Amino acid sequence: MSAPAAADLQSSLIELLDLALQGKQAHWNVVGPLFRPVHLELDDIVESAHAAVDTVAERLSALGEVPDGRAASVAAGTPFESFPDGTVADREAVALIGARLDLLTANLRERIERLGADPVSQGILIGVEEAFEKHAWMLRVQLR
Numbered sequence: 001m002s003a004p005a006a007a008d009l010q011s012s013l014i015e016l017l018d019l020a021l022q023g024k025q026a027h028w029n030v031v032g033p034l035f036r037p038v039h040l041e042l043d044d045i046v047e048s049a050h051a052a053v054d055t056v057a058e059r060l061s062a063l064g065e066v067p068d069g070r071a072a073s074v075a076a077g078t079p080f081e082s083f084p085d086g087t088v089a090d091r092e093a094v095a096l097i098g099a100r101l102d103l104l105t106a107n108l109r110e111r112i113e114r115l116g117a118d119p120v121s122q123g124i125l126i127g128v129e130e131a132f133e134k135h136a137w138m139l140r141v142q143l144r
């Protein structure tokens with residue numbers, strides 16, 4: 001990858017793809033009295049992740065790079081711990097996905113600060129960060 005922003009965009013692409021996978025895993029396997037709202041909220045997060053995945057990948061393509069969203073690349077490159085096997089209690093699912101959003105947004109913030117020379121890529125990651133900081137807030141307040 002040669003464009004200055006390429007590695008940072010590719011790393012975020014991997015994280016967003018894994019977030020979408022883990023969000024669906026949580027959506028299907030959450031249990032408990034808060035099942036319904038958590039189940040629906042997880043799909044909101046997955047929907048945001050899918051939208052962000054496409055925006056970030058197509059920015060890579062526009063820069064003349066080759067976005068890599070293959071399953072093996074996601075598995076090898078994600079910084080997120082694997083989502084637990086089996087069913088997950090509602091508050092635990094909120095905490096687990098919340099922790100992944102905290103890491104996602106912290107990594108985005110570092111990349112955004114590095115991307116000053118490419119304001120278009122920087123702007124894309126700022127938009128992604130805005131969306132996921134909002135999701136992180138909506139999860140965090142449920143654990144109070």
Ligand SMILES: [Fe+2]
Nearest residue numbers: 027028039043
């Ligand atoms: Fe569903």
